Structures are given as C-alpha cells and as structure tokens.
Amino acid sequence: MFPSPGGAHPPPDELFAGRYAVDGQLPWGGLVSYYRGSAEGTPLIICIFPMDVSRSRVAEAAFSQLTQSLGRTRCRSVPRVLDAGIIDGVPYVAFQDTRGTPLSEVLRDRKLPSAGVLRIATAVLEALEATHAQGLVHGDLTPDNIVITRERDGALGARVIGTGVVPLLRACPEASAHAAHTGSGKHAVAYMAPELIGTGAFPPSADLYSVGALLHHMVLGSPPVGWETDEGFEDIPGLPDVIRRAMAKRPEGRYPDATSMLAALGWLEVESAKLNPQTQDIAPWMESSRIGSIPVPTLASSLPPAHVSSNHPAGTVLSVSGPRLRPNAPIVVQDETSENTRHWVRIVLLLLLLGTLVFSGYWWNGERSANQEALTPELVPAEHVE
Secondary structure, eight states, X not given: OOSSTTOOOOOHHHHTTTTOEEEEEESOSSSSEEEEEEXXXXXXXXXXXXXXXXXXXXXXXXXXXXXXXHHHOOXXXXXXXXXXXXXXXXXXXXXXXXXXXXXXXXXXXXXXXXXXXXXXXHHHHHHHHHHHHTTOOOOOOSGGGEEEEEOTTSOEEEEEOOTTHHHHHHHOTTTOTTTTOOOSSTTGGGGSOGGGTTOOOOOTHHHXXXXXXXHHHHHXXXXXXXXXXXXXXXXXXXXXXXXXXXXXXXXXXXXXXXXXXXXXXHHHHHHHHTTSGGGSSOOGGGTTOEETTEEGGGGGOSSOOOOOOOOOOOOOOOSOOSSOOOOOSOOOOOOHHXXXXXXXXXXXXXXXXXXXXXXXXXXXXXXXXXXXXXXXXOOOOGGGOO
C-alpha cells in the first residue's frame, strides 16, 4: 500500500470506511496525522502513524506495546485511548475528543502570563509523570505536541499528544522513512536533549530537558538558544534556576523524575504565596489542605517540600491480545463524569418516588379514616331511650 517505508497513507475516508466517519484533518503534531472523526455519533480524534508495520513484526510488536501502555495511562493531561489497530499495515490510535489550539500557534504572536505558564508546565509534567510510570518516553515534546485547552474554571490547561511516536519511529527504521526524525515544528532541535542527537536511546530525563526549554519559550517568547541572562523572569524570579537544572547537559544533573520537577514548580507558587500576609497564620482546618501538590503548612517553612510521589489510578488495558493488533468494533465513548451525574440523578429520583409513595400512603389512610367516621351513626345514651 505504501510506495516506500513510511510513505503517505491512503485517504482517511478510504482507510476507515465502515468504521469511522472522518470530518477533517487537524493542524497538530509533527509526522503523525490527526483527524477529527466520530463513531456512532460519538466524536473522537484519530491519529495515523507514518509507518507500514506489515514490513516488520518488530514494528508491530513495538506499536502494540506502545498502545497497551497508553491504554493503561490515566491522566487528564493525556487524552484517553479508546481504540487502536492496524489496517493494511497502517497503525492508528483513536482517543477521546479534545478541543484546543497547539501551543506553537498560541506562542506565535505573544508570550504567556506567568500564571498560565505554570499551569501549562504543571499539566505537561503530570502527563510525563503518568506516562513515565508506564515505561513511555515522549521523545518529541515541542509546542507542536501540546494542545492548549480552556478548563471549566476559565484557566488554561494542556493535553500532551504524540507520546512515544519518535522513539517508535527511530527504533523501527525498516518500517518508516522517518527514523532520523529530530522533532516536530520550528526549532525542534532546541527542545532535544544532547544525548538524543545521533543515538537511539530515549531516557525519561530527556523529556524534562524539553520541559525546561518549553518554560523558557513560554516566558520569553523563544526557545533558549544561546540563553545567558535571567532578564524577563521578574514575575517568576526562581524559574531560571528550575530551567537550568532541567536543561543540564548531563542527564544526572537534571531532576531525578517528573515528580521532583513538579514539586519544584509548586515551590515557586508557594514562594509567591508567602508574600501574602494572609498565608502566615494557618487555620487548624487547613492542616491537611494543599496548594497544588504542596501541603499548606509548608507555606510557613523556609525549606522546599519533601519529595512527593503521585498516585495515578490504574487504567484499563486495551482490548487487544498479542502483537498483531486488529481493528475492533467502533467504541461508543461514555463520559465518566456524565455517567456519575446520571447515577446520582437516578438515586435522587428513586428517593423522590419513595417519598411520594410514603406520603400517598399516609394521605390514603387519613382519608379512609375520615370517611368511616362520617358514615358511622351517632350513638344515643341508654338512659334517653324510651
């Protein structure tokens, strides 16, 4: 089907005929093609890998492992996988519908406010924390692979896409012409850790290097090429030190994991909060409260918080078996939040019904007693009977 390894895939309408309705392509990601689609009226996102895994059983097995690990990942910053498969050698993954704009578009004509920078970086690190726990390394963490969303409270959020794609392509050169791919979008090399250039190893610390470069870009408007000054970080004065550690040339000089870097960013927020006099006296009911991942009592301390590990609930493994993935029946997505809401609505309706039945019983007994009293003749005392 491919003219060459990693060549263009067939038109998505033809590729997914009878399985998904494809609505149009999205300007997301790097080499992976993203499309909006639907299954039985349920919207979703479909991404197609630039590979022909029929040329290599190693590539098939690697793709299977990647999708299994993504299926087990549970984090709001990582779109939930709904389906995965291979059609005529073309691997694809379908995940929950996501609305947003690539960070590369957001940064095209402006920098971001400090609060937005910390929120986005926190979301990205939470995604890395969850995927690293599944043995996955992103390998291509650039603004093209981060989708900026607007949360329900109006604040900025982020979804990380493209996890594991570049490591997969580089590990399977026989199945893709893009094995030497160095990153997605403009200045992609500026986000790449030094140890990734010219090698096939992808350690988790390489993703932390990319987060440091992203922080610099979001605050100053450009990646840290030849960066030597701390000017421009007045709103977040401690951020340059975080960036420097994340972008250390040697992996051992960086944060040990995403959780540690997440705690460092949380500490920057704590330092800002300590400038507010209201945080100096902590009420008893706040003893167990938190700001982000930092316990509130830590606000009164001059020391950084202790290392905190995150606990992401285990997800459900994709319903596939063995290295040879095949398309399953289209999945109808059920929103977990909506399901919980329906559950509570059913409980409330049941309680209302029970209350109505009880009230009706009392009312019926009262009416029957009143009718019986009205029909009973008044008795005359015996001494008045002649």
